[in-house]
Amino acid sequence: MFKYKPKFLNFEKNSRFAERVIFLSIPTAMVFILLVAVQLMTPIMAIVSYASIIVFNVILLFPMTFEMQQVKKYIETLAAGKDFDDKAMKLSENESQAIVQAINTMHSFWSHKTDVLEAQTISDTAVLDSLPDPIIMIDRTGNILGANISARSLFGNNIANKSIDKVVNSNNFIEAVSRVLKKESQSENLIFYIQKPVQQKLYAHIKQLPWMSKGLAVAVISIYDLTKAMKIEKMQSDFVANASHELRTPLAIISGFIETLQTTAHDDAEARDNFLKIMKEQTDYMSSLIENLLSLSKIELNQDQKPEGKANLGKLLQDVKEALSMKASERGMEIKILQEKNIPEIEADAAQVRQVIQNLTDNALKYGLAQSDVTVSVYKTESIPPSKSYKVAEGKAVAISVNNKGPKISPENLARLTERFFRLQEHKDLNIKGTGLGLAIAKHIILRHRGNLTVSSTSYNGTTFTIYLPVHQ
Ligand SMILES: Nc1ncnc2c1ncn2[C@@H]1O[C@H](COP(=O)(O)OP(=O)(O)OP(=O)(O)O)[C@@H](O)[C@H]1O
Ligand SMILES: [Mg+2]
Structure with missing residues (x-):
């Protein structure tokens, strides 16, 4: 019925508008047929009256259907995440206006919620990315849900959605992760080694997330690079070794000369003067070394002030x-x-x-x-x-x-x-x-x-x- 589709005022084609008009006028048609049958009305009059009722139905139903279509389009546009100018809609029915208003309120409530969530996610990601240590989140099957920049630069940029055992090549580590995933332990700490991209000694802390967190992530892995800490330790011990070596050398020289002065050069005035001069030089050197060491440590102390x-x-x-x-x-x-x-x-x-x-x-x-x-x-x-x-x-x-x-x-x-x-x-x-x-x-x-x-x-x-x-x- 009414297969042709009018394009009047963007009126939607498959609206079943015509069917509704016809169905609504069927009871009236019955009444007219009855009136003609009992000869209370001439057929001409009945046809004219019936036609006017159809016209009346069209006039009554058209704006309602058209408005409902506009409201439907409005909801569809919002659902697709696009903008729709609700001011451009011409709604005369109170109900349509009330529906649009209710939708507007609901839409602004959810868009506010989405904005807050988006901002939260962005700032959470920024915080995680600013951490110097790698952090990885995994789901209950061991798949990586997220990793901060440090983790990605350590294990590769495309580790998201990969299984953790494909990313970290250490049996000890994988076993510890599976113990946490199987809930055999709440958290695990271990030291492990990786060979790629470079050989590194790492410390991992694997922790179950509390069930209240409700998200997909069930465990968080934080990793600390022990190679860096070991380097700093080595630098410190090298420094102490160097400093003591620098002090030991002049001490050995001074002690050697004292011994010579006590024995072989005991009565040699010329040698004594010469040795004392060298000993003075060495003690000067030692005091300037100590002075420099002290001023270095003092400067290091207030380095950040x-x-x-x-x-x-x-x-x-x-x-x-x-x-x-x-x-x-x-x-x-x-x-x-x-x-x-x-x-x-x-x-x-x-x-x-x-x-x-x-x-x-x-x-x-x-x-x-x-x-x-x-x-x-x-x-x-x-x-x-x-x-x-x-x-x-x-x-x-x-x-x-x-x-x-x-x-x-x-x-x-x-x-x-x-x-x-x-x-x-x-x-x-x-x-x-x-x-x-x-x-x-x-x-x-x-x-x-x-x-x-x-x-x-x-x-x-x-x-x-x-x-x-x-x-x-
Ligand atoms: N102007 C320069 N010309 C050539 N070599 C220099 C010069 N300044 C520094 N050096 C070299 O750099 C080294 C380190 O200098 P630095 O001032 O740190 O220590 P230093 O002079 O040996 O000891 P200190 O300053 O404690 O007396 C020096 O030993 C020297 O070999
Ligand atoms: Mg100098």
Whole structure:
């Protein structure tokens, strides 16, 4: 019936509107047939009246059907997650308006809930991703439901939905996971090893999630990289070994000379003077080593504290020049200061900045070419060159460069100069005294100030250390 489909006002085609109109008028048609049968009405009149009733039904039903169709389209659009302008709907029936209003209220309730959930998920993911240790969530069959960035960078980017035993190649680990999944234990802790991507020693904590969490995840695995911790431990023990070795050497020398003085050189006045001079040198060395070790540990302690105070670089440079003038004249050298105009005061720990400048100038005098000049230049820069290992301060800065003439330092050695106890072999061979800690101390102080230290060396220009310190902290 009514197979043709009108496209009037976007009226939907398969609406069964015509059938409803006909069905509604059937009882009236019966009445008219009866009236014609008992001759109370002429057939013409009955047909005209019946036609007018059909017209009346059409006029009554059309707006209702049309409005219901609009409401249906509205719900379908919302369900598909698209936007629909409900103001564009022309609804005259009170019921249709009430339905649309109820739908609007329900829709805004659920979209608010969805927004909250979405925001929560985003922030949860961000928190998990910001953790330095790998975290993995698994379902009851051992499939990976989620993994943070650290886990993905350790085990591969596409580990989601894979079974945990395909991802982690360690029987001990897999057994511990299955004990937790079978609820034989609430949590498991173990140390295990993986060979790929690199050989690593790891510690895992596998924990059942409480049943209240209701989600798909039933267990969480957190992993700690013990290789890193072992490296730090090794660095610390190397440091202690180095420090004790550095102290033991002069002690052995002093003790050797004391023994000689007590025995063979007992009555040799010339030897005694010579030995005492060496012993004095060794004790000086020991006290500077202890002083440097102490200042290194002090700097490390307040490494994360923002430096306070102001430093006037012009004054600090004059202080350093005076303090080292004797040393300079001993080697026939001169410290020249080239200072740009209007160097601002910087926000810094003045004593520490002085220590850095003094360490660098002291090196330049010790290792630079005798009878040459050491040039200390101070100038303003727009920014600090970036560092590979930490974030330097932004904004204007002041640079202080210390140059000395002398042979070129090879790039391999240049890269190691700030390592603790590292000294160039040629300087050890020349018996130039030093603890190998001055530049390590300088590096730590500059790091605390979020500045930078660069070094360049050429056979023509000699060696130049440049420190950059921000004007504002
Ligand atoms: N200006 C320089 N020219 C050539 N070599 C340098 C220069 N500055 C440092 N070095 C090399 O770098 C090494 C490390 O320097 P650093 O200042 O850390 O220790 P040090 O001078 O040996 O000891 P300390 O500073 O405690 O007296 C030095 O031993 C030296 O070999
Ligand atoms: Mg030094």
